[in-house]
Amino acid sequence: MAEEREDGAAMGGPTTMSVAEIAAFAADILETAGTAPANAQVMARSIAAAERDGIASHGLIYLPIYVEHVRCGKVDGRAVPGLVQPRPGVVVADAACGFAHPAIAAGAPLLIAAAHSQGVAVLAVRNSYNSGVLGHHTEAMAADGVVALGFTNAPATIAPLGGRTPVVGTNPFSLAVPDGAGGVALLIDQSASVIARSEVVKRHREGQAIPEGWVVDAEGQPTTDPEQILKGGTMAPSGGYKGVGIGILTEVMAAALTGATLGIDASPFSGPDGGPPRTGQMFLAIDPAATSGGAFARRIADLAAAITAQPGARLPGARRLEARARHDREGIAVSSDLLANIRASIP
Amino acid sequence: MAEEREDGAAMGGPTTMSVAEIAAFAADILETAGTAPANAQVMARSIAAAERDGIASHGLIYLPIYVEHVRCGKVDGRAVPGLVQPRPGVVVADAACGFAHPAIAAGAPLLIAAAHSQGVAVLAVRNSYNSGVLGHHTEAMAADGVVALGFTNAPATIAPLGGRTPVVGTNPFSLAVPDGAGGVALLIDQSASVIARSEVVKRHREGQAIPEGWVVDAEGQPTTDPEQILKGGTMAPSGGYKGVGIGILTEVMAAALTGATLGIDASPFSGPDGGPPRTGQMFLAIDPAATSGGAFARRIADLAAAITAQPGARLPGARRLEARARHDREGIAVSSDLLANIRASIP
Numbered sequence: 001m002a003e004e005r006e007d008g009a010a011m012g013g014p015t016t017m018s019v020a021e022i023a024a025f026a027a028d029i030l031e032t033a034g035t036a037p038a039n040a041q042v043m044a045r046s047i048a049a050a051e052r053d054g055i056a057s058h059g060l061i062y063l064p065i066y067v068e069h070v071r072c073g074k075v076d077g078r079a080v081p082g083l084v085q086p087r088p089g090v091v092v093a094d095a096a097c098g099f100a101h102p103a104i105a106a107g108a109p110l111l112i113a114a115a116h117s118q119g120v121a122v123l124a125v126r127n128s129y130n131s132g133v134l135g136h137h138t139e140a141m142a143a144d145g146v147v148a149l150g151f152t153n154a155p156a157t158i159a160p161l162g163g164r165t166p167v168v169g170t171n172p173f174s175l176a177v178p179d180g181a182g183g184v185a186l187l188i189d190q191s192a193s194v195i196a197r198s199e200v201v202k203r204h205r206e207g208q209a210i211p212e213g214w215v216v217d218a219e220g221q222p223t224t225d226p227e228q229i230l231k232g233g234t235m236a237p238s239g240g241y242k243g244v245g246i247g248i249l250t251e252v253m254a255a256a257l258t259g260a261t262l263g264i265d266a267s268p269f270s271g272p273d274g275g276p277p278r279t280g281q282m283f284l285a286i287d288p289a290a291t292s293g294g295a296f297a298r299r300i301a302d303l304a305a306a307i308t309a310q311p312g313a314r315l316p317g318a319r320r321l322e323a324r325a326r327h328d329r330e331g332i333a334v335s336s337d338l339l340a341n342i343r344a345s346i347p
Numbered sequence: 348m349a350e351e352r353e354d355g356a357a358m359g360g361p362t363t364m365s366v367a368e369i370a371a372f373a374a375d376i377l378e379t380a381g382t383a384p385a386n387a388q389v390m391a392r393s394i395a396a397a398e399r400d401g402i403a404s405h406g407l408i409y410l411p412i413y414v415e416h417v418r419c420g421k422v423d424g425r426a427v428p429g430l431v432q433p434r435p436g437v438v439v440a441d442a443a444c445g446f447a448h449p450a451i452a453a454g455a456p457l458l459i460a461a462a463h464s465q466g467v468a469v470l471a472v473r474n475s476y477n478s479g480v481l482g483h484h485t486e487a488m489a490a491d492g493v494v495a496l497g498f499t500n501a502p503a504t505i506a507p508l509g510g511r512t513p514v515v516g517t518n519p520f521s522l523a524v525p526d527g528a529g530g531v532a533l534l535i536d537q538s539a540s541v542i543a544r545s546e547v548v549k550r551h552r553e554g555q556a557i558p559e560g561w562v563v564d565a566e567g568q569p570t571t572d573p574e575q576i577l578k579g580g581t582m583a584p585s586g587g588y589k590g591v592g593i594g595i596l597t598e599v600m601a602a603a604l605t606g607a608t609l610g611i612d613a614s615p616f617s618g619p620d621g622g623p624p625r626t627g628q629m630f631l632a633i634d635p636a637a638t639s640g641g642a643f644a645r646r647i648a649d650l651a652a653a654i655t656a657q658p659g660a661r662l663p664g665a666r667r668l669e670a671r672a673r674h675d676r677e678g679i680a681v682s683s684d685l686l687a688n689i690r691a692s693i694p
Contacts, residue, residue, distance in 0.1 A: 087637045089436050118437075119433065121436070149596075160657065188596060190589050238585075249520075252494065252650075256643055257638050259641070259642035291471040299606070302609055307510070310511070311510075314509065316595060
């Protein structure tokens, strides 16, 4: 009993952890589940980075899903990504049915080098998996001085205008713009749907209702029940047909152009069934020094100033950076119940 | 009087014209206004192509604006675009304050060649102007076998979330996907706003009201009066902050990365004031053979089939192709009043 009183985890209260502590915890869990140490390190850093940026849906709450998928073979935790460069501006990474993150991390240095020498380059990733927070990948690329535009596809959940059957996933894209000092001037990371599917799944897990306008049920009616997305419902596209257009753009970039599996053919990102989803990612990197005649930094500063000069308006990505600074200062409050549940998810 | 009865133009009735007849008419008008013959040919073809595809807002109705801008010097009708290729994957076109179309047309063959040899290439256009129907440029590139992604910026008309002052234009992007037979499998061409600004201006010209949700007036209230866009109002972004995100993406690609003028600093695309807008365009071309491991054509066919299999759903771009086929068969009905007004716009 004394032990329970001392142990916040057993009592269910919040625990304050540092980014490094979260990463170490996640790496240990992933390795125990059967992930190769190098891959576990990459994935653990991504989970910690999501918690650091206040993106709970891709933080520790996702860890049991990664564990389940490594254990059931939906992800090969021991995969070693294969890299080829078939043209001067093209890097192709085969994730070999492992996590996306190690394949992206392996290909990024070649992508950056090619972007600087060629002016523009792409990294095409296939036989991959959910890439977590897309903006973390583009942000890392922008730190090396390129404008990075990323796309990742997902199992189909959005129906076309006039139809009922999903044809594209919520399919986010992300743009990271370098600030010339190793950081980002602005970061866009937005899905094709009104809201990311992971937010609906999170509400379902927590037993909460969702606002009307996020999900359309199987009969084409708006619903506030998050479970409908698991029962034949579809994600509402942002801005109607224009959201479908963004989803198709991303499907073309991340799946058709990479040779990955289309969202209509991919196994789900949740649950143990269907084998590896073999989805894909595409990253474009452009060297501003090659295209802008020296005007880039000034233009970005002027654009950013036009936004921040307005009270109430914020740069895309500002919320993440604020959460990051706060968490680095104060640590991150983590539910002890969640930590206990994660520990319980492995033998 | 007899002459008036015989002359449809003078009577105001509709006249049926072929695409070639519209192009010849437009070329004659543009040359008379002071456009160099080569530039006039390119612009005339673009006007005829807009009419052919049923995009009236960029068809003959736009011709008096082009004429006004050539005559007042907002566009240099005799400009010769300058081309350089500073890196293997980068083509930079300086439109020299002329029309965008000749600069894009001049750079496109270098872009396509670079995309095939490097796997990916970009065409950055600066000191440019309104590019008309963006999708016509990407479609022409896709006919040469590349996936073409285009961006064009415009004077700022969209405010950021939480602000009142415009920071980006309605800024369309366009994706053209080759069908492998000289045509496009699908074509996306959509603006960052709920509706293109040209549609609001067209309704204003025609004295019609606009639906609520297109424009926000200077006090931040929804309005059905198209004139509010000329009186400090802003264009509503599609899907709220996500539309602003698309606008910023396009501003970064088409202006910051090309060294063109930002939308916040550009002179208006309408009226004689402010000198050349010096806006820009960016086109990315990717060779699917370099990135997809041979899977591209099959993926695109499968994605397209998933959409067309649903009654009521259509591929992006289908409406244009239908109008094109109908107009090639039946000719294009043109208002004789419009033709007369255009003729009257030049001395």
